[in-house]
Amino acid sequence: xxxxxxxxxxxxxxxxxxxxxxxxxxxxxxxxxxxxxxxxxxxxxxxxxxxxxxxxxxxxxxxxxxxxxxxxxxxxxxxxxxxxxxxxxxxxxxxxxxxxxxxxxxxxxxxxxxxxxxxxxxxxxxxxxxxxxxxxxxxxxxxxxxxxxxxxxxxxxxxxxxxxxxxxxxxxxxxxxxxxxxxxxxxxxxxxxxxxxxxxxxxxxxxxxxxxxxxxxxxxxxxxxxxxxxxxxxxxxxxxxxxxxxxxxxxxxxxxxxxxxxxxxxxxxxxxxxxxxxxxxxxxxxxxxxxxxxxxxxxxxxxxxxxxxxxxxxxxxxxxxxxxxxx
Amino acid sequence: xxxxxxxxxxxxxxxxxxxxxxxxxxxxxxxxxxxxxxxxxxxxxxxxxxxxxxxxxxxxxxxxxxxxxxxxxxxxxxxxxxxxxxxxxxxxxxxxxxxxxxxxxxxxxxxxxxxxxxxxxxxxxxxxxxxxxxxxxxxxxxxxxxxxxxxxxxxxxxxxxxxxxxxxxxxxxxxxxxxxxxxxxxxxxxxxxxxxxxxxxxxxxxxxxxxxxxxxxxxxxxxxxxxxxxxxxxxxxxxxxxxxxxxxxxxxxxxxxxxxxxxxxxxxxxxxxxxxxxxxxxxxxxxxxxxxxxxxxxxxxxxxxxxxxxxxxxxxxxxxxxxxxxx
DNA sequence: CTGAAAGCGCTTACAG
DNA sequence: CTGAAAGCGCTTACAG
Numbered sequence: 001x002x003x004x005x006x007x008x009x010x011x012x013x014x015x016x017x018x019x020x021x022x023x024x025x026x027x028x029x030x031x032x033x034x035x036x037x038x039x040x041x042x043x044x045x046x047x048x049x050x051x052x053x054x055x056x057x058x059x060x061x062x063x064x065x066x067x068x069x070x071x072x073x074x075x076x077x078x079x080x081x082x083x084x085x086x087x088x089x090x091x092x093x094x095x096x097x098x099x100x101x102x103x104x105x106x107x108x109x110x111x112x113x114x115x116x117x118x119x120x121x122x123x124x125x126x127x128x129x130x131x132x133x134x135x136x137x138x139x140x141x142x143x144x145x146x147x148x149x150x151x152x153x154x155x156x157x158x159x160x161x162x163x164x165x166x167x168x169x170x171x172x173x174x175x176x177x178x179x180x181x182x183x184x185x186x187x188x189x190x191x192x193x194x195x196x197x198x199x200x201x202x203x204x205x206x207x208x209x210x211x212x213x214x215x216x217x218x219x220x221x222x223x224x225x226x227x228x229x230x231x232x233x234x235x236x237x238x239x240x241x242x243x244x245x246x247x248x249x250x251x252x253x254x255x256x257x258x259x260x261x262x263x264x265x266x267x268x269x270x271x272x273x274x275x276x277x278x279x280x281x282x283x284x285x286x287x288x289x290x291x292x293x294x295x296x297x298x299x300x301x302x303x304x305x306x307x308x309x310x311x312x313x314x315x316x317x318x319x320x321x322x323x324x325x326x327x
Numbered sequence: 328x329x330x331x332x333x334x335x336x337x338x339x340x341x342x343x344x345x346x347x348x349x350x351x352x353x354x355x356x357x358x359x360x361x362x363x364x365x366x367x368x369x370x371x372x373x374x375x376x377x378x379x380x381x382x383x384x385x386x387x388x389x390x391x392x393x394x395x396x397x398x399x400x401x402x403x404x405x406x407x408x409x410x411x412x413x414x415x416x417x418x419x420x421x422x423x424x425x426x427x428x429x430x431x432x433x434x435x436x437x438x439x440x441x442x443x444x445x446x447x448x449x450x451x452x453x454x455x456x457x458x459x460x461x462x463x464x465x466x467x468x469x470x471x472x473x474x475x476x477x478x479x480x481x482x483x484x485x486x487x488x489x490x491x492x493x494x495x496x497x498x499x500x501x502x503x504x505x506x507x508x509x510x511x512x513x514x515x516x517x518x519x520x521x522x523x524x525x526x527x528x529x530x531x532x533x534x535x536x537x538x539x540x541x542x543x544x545x546x547x548x549x550x551x552x553x554x555x556x557x558x559x560x561x562x563x564x565x566x567x568x569x570x571x572x573x574x575x576x577x578x579x580x581x582x583x584x585x586x587x588x589x590x591x592x593x594x595x596x597x598x599x600x601x602x603x604x605x606x607x608x609x610x611x612x613x614x615x616x617x618x619x620x621x622x623x624x625x626x627x628x629x630x631x632x633x634x635x636x637x638x639x640x641x642x643x644x645x646x647x648x649x650x651x652x653x654x
Numbered sequence: 655c656t657g658a659a660a661g662c663g664c665t666t667a668c669a670g
Numbered sequence: 671c672t673g674a675a676a677g678c679g680c681t682t683a684c685a686g
Contacts, residue, residue, distance in 0.1 A: 003467060004444060004663085006662095006663060006664085007663070007664065008664095016672080017672065017673045017674075018664085018673085018674095019672070019673055020671090020672065022663095022664065022665060022666085023666095023672085025664095026664095026665070030671060030672095032672085035671080035672080047465060050442060050663085050664070051384070051444070051663050051664065052442035052444075053381075053383040053384040053662085054384050054662070055664055056380040056664095056678095057380040057662090057663085057665095057678045057679065058663085058666080058677075058678045059664085059665065059666095060331075060678070062380075067424065081426065082426050085425070086428070089435060089439075094423055094424075095426075096391075096422065096424070097394065097408075097412060097421075097422040097424040098412070098422075099408065099409050099422075101413070108416060112421045115376050115377060116380070116421070117379075140330060220602070220606065253607040256608070275547070276603070279547065279576065279580060280583065280584050281580060281583070281608040333679060333680085335679080343657090344657045344658075345680085346656070346659095346681085349679095349681060349682085350656085350681090350682095352680095353680095353681070356681090356682090357656095359656085377679085378678085378679050379680095380680085381681085382679080382680055382681075383662095384661095384662045384663065384664085384678090384680070384681095385662045385679080386662085386682095
């Protein structure tokens with residue numbers, strides 16, 4: 001950074017004032033064609049780039065958006081991350097990556113977000129605590145929960161239409177002739193889990209069916225464990241709906257390892273449509289999120305000067321059922 | 328950012344100078360116990376955080392490290408990303424995430440890296456071009472290629488000991504009695520592919536064996552295609568070594584779908600030991616990278632004031648063979 | 655140990 | 671359209 005080319009040096013080479021150099025790199029500022037040309041040439045020659053620190057400092061606006069993720073968890077997220085960085089890049093923002101270890105944002109992470117006074121933060125796969133929400137609100141940092149809803153947090157949420165999707169899955173399974181059902185869930189408290197459970201069991205009840213509910217934590221291992229128990233306890237049902245594809249794989253493998261055949265003996269449905277669901281050992285029927293639209297809406301909420309700081313809007317976007325070989 | 332609390336306000340509340348406030352938040356600066364206490368209390372009350380833009384501007388040092396990744400590709404990378412963010416956080420750095428669409432860094436990405444004059448950049452899963460390398464060198468931005476080597480680029484590289492690992496895999500397969508071999512590769516030009524191919528074929532040759540080499544691109548789909556062709560063309564060998572686990576899964580599934588049994592009819596080995604390799608449909612024998620040590624060394628190289636800007640060091644770290652059910 | 659002051663590299667009124 | 675100047679919020683010699 002010691003050897004950084006400054007606007008001043010560009011100005012000297014171009015024979016204009018430093019202000020003019022700045023104007024060339026500030027969109028919306030008026031510069032004559034000739035000045036622009038001279039500046040651009042000098043800048044190119046010297047390899048000039050406006051210093052973003054100075055820029056953010058003086059404009060009091062950050063070009064950084066915080067992306068909070070839980071690192072290695074569901075392969076569903078990398079897709080969304082990619083989409084976010086691409087869309088934000090188009091709008092001139094860069095991404096500050098926060099990789100939390102735990103379910104909650106760490107103090108150190110919050111500090112980073114605040115020190116850079118990020119333009120906004122996207123929280124993925126983390127059950128943001130009220131404390132985090134309060135912190136963000138106190139510092140007036142717009143935030144949106146992606147694929148999560150935390151009622152009462154006042155944060156914006158953009159999710160898939162979980163409840164309705166789960167109802168659709170229930171109807172699908174009933175239509176396939178299933179009469180007994182199991183729901184294998186995710187981490188308690190996670191809205192995706194709660195909403196899918198609600199939609200699934202309610203729709204089943206509407207048709208006169210009950211539902212066995214098994215606890216989980218969104219991992220393959222928990223899926224496997226549940227699948228194994230289902231068999232070994234003799235409580236296997238006609239159909240199993242797993243809160244995520246990842247858990248569905250575990251369940252499927254536990255079934256396969258025990259000689260239970262899908263879909264002949266049991267129908268299986270997941271949620272997310274991550275890449276592996278189309279691989280031949282699984283070929284899983286599942287429900288796909290409208291990720292592109294979810295990302296676009298998240299960014300819209302985050303960057304809107306008015307809505308971004310208003311009370312949390314909760315959006316549920318419809319996805320689509322993907323029928324494959326497990327139903 | 329309009330409503331940001333400044334050191335000046337903290338100073339006023341604490342009844343000290345703004346300099347003293349700054350010193351409290353600058354490690355290594357000397358402040359009396361009493362002053363520190365007053366400042367900390369005032370800062371806490373106001374929710375003060377040093378503005379990182381002002382700090383970076385005046386110190387001419389960035390607390391940002393660029394992490395370049397190719398988004399949704401091999402699940403091997405999210406692990407490394409998590410490790411990087413965690414280790415960098417410990418050292419006081421935050422991560423600027425660059426998600427490239429292509430194999431090469433885009434101009435816009437480079438610009439972001441330069442505008443923030445990042446302290447360093449880690450390039451993962453991207454075959455950095457010479458142009459990129461030149462750019463980084465011109466601006467004196469330390470860079471390390473993670474899991475890749477680009478000879479002649481002058482960039483630091485930290486990789487797994489690919490060649491020796493591939494030799495070990497060859498010996499393992501020979502030891503299992505295999506007499507004919509196939510190598511399914513990755514994207515042409517990728518050092519991981521080149522090195523693993525070299526080690527594997529050379530070691531086989533040393534023992535008097537040849538090797539059929541199939542082209543790939545690191546994807547599951549290419550693995551599947553190759554696996555299918557192997558069977559359909561009647562050129563199946565006793566053993567198959569895939570450049571990555573991801574490709575090995577595709578190969579395995581193509582075999583499975585065609586009734587070929589692993590490891591009875593063909594032995595299969597992958598590379599990376601990503602999560603799915605321990606799942607029961609695969610239970611894949613593979614080779615695991617020493618990710619923790621690779622990350623630690625990368626950061627060491629990046630942040631060392633001397634080595635960071637010297638000519639590229641190329642490091643190969645030994646990993647470990649993981650024997651599972653496919654061999 | 656502490657305060658006053660200079661200055662990092664920008665943007666943006668303010669005049670002209 | 672353009673330049674001189676103020677100022678964003680910090681760190682860090684420099685005195686004391």
